Amino acid sequence: MSDLLQRLRGRGWRLTAQRRVVAEVLDGDHVHLTADEVHARAAARLPEISRATVYNTLGELVSIGEVIEVSTDGRAKRYDPNAHRPHQHLVCSRCGTIRDVHPSGDPLAHLPSSERFGFTVSEVEVTYRGLCPNCATA
Amino acid sequence: MSDLLQRLRGRGWRLTAQRRVVAEVLDGDHVHLTADEVHARAAARLPEISRATVYNTLGELVSIGEVIEVSTDGRAKRYDPNAHRPHQHLVCSRCGTIRDVHPSGDPLAHLPSSERFGFTVSEVEVTYRGLCPNCATA
DNA sequence: TCCTACACTAGACAGAGTCTAAGTCAAGAT
DNA sequence: ATCTTGACTTAGACTCTGTCTAGTGTAGGA
Numbered sequence: 001m002s003d004l005l006q007r008l009r010g011r012g013w014r015l016t017a018q019r020r021v022v023a024e025v026l027d028g029d030h031v032h033l034t035a036d037e038v039h040a041r042a043a044a045r046l047p048e049i050s051r052a053t054v055y056n057t058l059g060e061l062v063s064i065g066e067v068i069e070v071s072t073d074g075r076a077k078r079y080d081p082n083a084h085r086p087h088q089h090l091v092c093s094r095c096g097t098i099r100d101v102h103p104s105g106d107p108l109a110h111l112p113s114s115e116r117f118g119f120t121v122s123e124v125e126v127t128y129r130g131l132c133p134n135c136a137t138a
Numbered sequence: 139m140s141d142l143l144q145r146l147r148g149r150g151w152r153l154t155a156q157r158r159v160v161a162e163v164l165d166g167d168h169v170h171l172t173a174d175e176v177h178a179r180a181a182a183r184l185p186e187i188s189r190a191t192v193y194n195t196l197g198e199l200v201s202i203g204e205v206i207e208v209s210t211d212g213r214a215k216r217y218d219p220n221a222h223r224p225h226q227h228l229v230c231s232r233c234g235t236i237r238d239v240h241p242s243g244d245p246l247a248h249l250p251s252s253e254r255f256g257f258t259v260s261e262v263e264v265t266y267r268g269l270c271p272n273c274a275t276a
Numbered sequence: 277t278c279c280t281a282c283a284c285t286a287g288a289c290a291g292a293g294t295c296t297a298a299g300t301c302a303a304g305a306t
Numbered sequence: 307a308t309c310t311t312g313a314c315t316t317a318g319a320c321t322c323t324g325t326c327t328a329g330t331g332t333a334g335g336a
Contacts, residue, residue, distance in 0.1 A: 014333050016283065035324075050285045055324065074209045075293095076323060090249075090257055101253040110248070111228075111266055115239040118271035119228055125267070128249055130259035152302050152313065173293080188316045193293065214292060 004066060011064065021046045022057045026067060026081040032089075032098045034076040072098060072127055088125075092132035101128065142204060149202065159184045160195045164205060164219040170227075170236045172214040210236060210265055226263075230270035239266065 004023050009015055025041045026033070033041070039054040058079055061067040068080045072091045082100055088107075090099045107124045142161050147153055163179045164171070171179070177192040196217055199205040206218045210229045220238055226245075228237045245262045 014282065016333075018284070036322090048285075050287095052286085052325080053284055056283085069212070071209055071212045074207065074215050077212055088249075090253075090255065090259065092257065093260075099255055099257075101249060101255075104248060104250055104253075107245075107248065107264070108266070110242060110245065111226075111239060112242055115228075115242075117228065117237055117239075118274075119230065119237075119266075119268045120274050121228065121266050121268035122231075123267040125265045126245070127263045128246070128257075128259050129261040129263065130257045133256035136256075136258050154302070154314065156315070174291090186316080188318095190294080190317085191315055194314085 007066070013060075017046055018042070018049050018053050019057050021049065022054060022061075026061075026079060029082065030098070030100055031082070032070060032078040032080050034078055036076065038079065070098070072096075088128065090128045090130070092135055093129050094131060094135040097132050145204070151198075155184055156180070156187050156191050157195050159187065160192060161199075164199075164217060167220065168236070168238055169220070170208060170216040170218050172216055174214065176217065208236070210234075226266065228266045228268070230273055231267050232269060232273040235270050 021042045068083045070078045087100045090101045159180045208216045225238045
């Protein structure tokens with residue numbers, strides 16, 4: 001994640017304690033935290049960090065493409081730091097667990113041009129839903 | 139849509155004026171209204187209908203599978219009555235226009251079992267994003 | 277070390293959705 | 307046709323998520 005801090009500095013970001021902590025909290029695989037969860041974990045290390053700063057920092061990370069915003073449940077958005085490898089999400093309909101999964105082939109190719117209605121299609125978002133092993137046996 | 143009213147009666151629903159109006163408002167193709175829009179249109183015909191009733195009715199229609207809930211923008215959910223024909227959504231990133239599009243093949247098949255991690259996968263939700271013809275030229 | 281533009285904070289505000297308590301009414305029973 | 311009852315509806319308070327603002331603090335260049 002220090003890579004990330006270097007990249008941010010390269011973009012002219014001031015490296016404040018708050019931004020560092022938010023970046024650290026988001027480090028790791030299969031991380032899909034809500035803004036409030038990021039705030040709670042950041043506040044554990046830096047108690048005076050405010051919600052607004054967490055929202056601002058997350059928004060900035062999203063807008064420069066370092067983090068992806070995911071809304072799998074229509075409630076709070078979740079933030080996924082695994083932005084550099086294209087992937088999709090597999091969500092448990094009961095407990096809400098989210099896993100990153102990897103596409104076989106380019107999902108964009110599955111939309112025939114006759115179904116594009118003149119749109120310039122540039123992205124596709126795929127969410128698989130079902131029951132995770134735990135919830136399936138319960 | 140009177141089909142729908144029959145199906146609801148078959149499920150033991152009381153056919154109230156409010157439920158009838160909500161069902162009528164949702165009738166049609168490429169309808170993707172927010173709950174507030176449904177409420178506004180319903181109130182045009184039945185001024186005393188409350189927001190809570192609209193939310194309740196929409197929730198009931200979703201839970202029996204007559205209507206699909208779509209959240210394409212992370213803000214208000216939208217309600218899509220075209221629930222009986224499987225389809226996906228094509229969304230303009232600038233103006234938010236939504237079109238229904240139809241898959242070629244079963245998108246569920248594109249997730250290899252090695253990428254299912256023991257989940258029982260039953261649904262897939264696909265959203266294509268890009269610019270609509272209007273926004274692309276502007 | 278000083279300066280200043282950028283960043284941070286607390287808290288008010290806004291939008292979407294849920295909940296509750298009290299009143300209303302659809303539809304089966306009489 | 308009227309009664310009865312529990313499901314349905316209502317208004318409005320409340321919660322949750324996210325945004326905005328005005329004032330304060332500070333990173334990093336001069």
